[in-house]
Amino acid sequence: MIPTVSDASALTLVPVDRVPRPGLLALRVAPEQQGFVGRVVDLLADAQSRPSADPLAFVLGDQVIGLCCIEREPRTIAPIAFDAPAVGLRGFFIDARWQRRGLGRRALSLLLDTLKQRHPAVRWLVLSVDEGNAAALRLYRQAGFVEGAQRYHGGSAGRQQFLLLRRLDP
Template identity: 30%
Template sequence: MYESHDFQDAMEYCLPPEQALFTSMPVEVLKTFQCDIFNQPFVVYADQQLVGWFALYTDGSGNMYTNNKQAILLKSFSIDARFQKRGFAQDSLQLLPKLVKEHYKDKSEIILTVHETNHAAISLYRKVGFIHKGENYHGEYGIEMIFHMSL
């Protein structure tokens, strides 16, 4: 989980504009967390360096993408541009079910959305076991595909 000592590394986080279109930068996630404690930020570290970032939406009443009250929503997942293409995204997503089971024992499913044009992310999510069941959400920037992973 994000802690205050991660703040400086979060402020130095880098994403190129074409990737930033699909996610939220750490500073934006932190602002959201200050207003909504259910948006829990997490950091991904490798060799003492912050390499990735995501948030889990933990509200027990569920989320707008599913009727499953035991689902948790993965949001704003990214790997800092300086550390991409090293396997950190796949490794951290493969560890995600264990993290969710450890911290949120009542959850039975992880949900995420990905913009239909973000082919790299779609491929990655499928590779680590997320499934698109044909459900989509019409978001502010177009069609978001809803992916599921049972725990």
């Protein structure tokens, strides 16, 4: 059964420790996205192993529909110095059952708004993305991300477009 989006304004972003673990572990991506995202259990374990990580869940009504992780140490994503305070973004995705409904765009917008509230001093959001992940690149570019100067060639899913940046206005 395909879930419906009854009220997209009910989309919230909450720490994963406030969401039932079975809901998180039920999240999936399409098979062709698996190499870009990885397994949810691994994403959660990785986030929980780093004190600088802030794993967050996207919740629509009472349904967990996605996941992301804010990294307060952006050098773990992009080993360069930033000219202003920055955070990184890891593992952003919407469950396959909820894709193609505009929720990725809404979730990313919610994330950007949340960052401005929770981290008002931060001026940059940094992420890396695989060059073959056309849907993610399109989403990030539409949201105002621009390509950084560096590339990373050793991604597990292939060559990475190492750095995308999004200025967070004060």
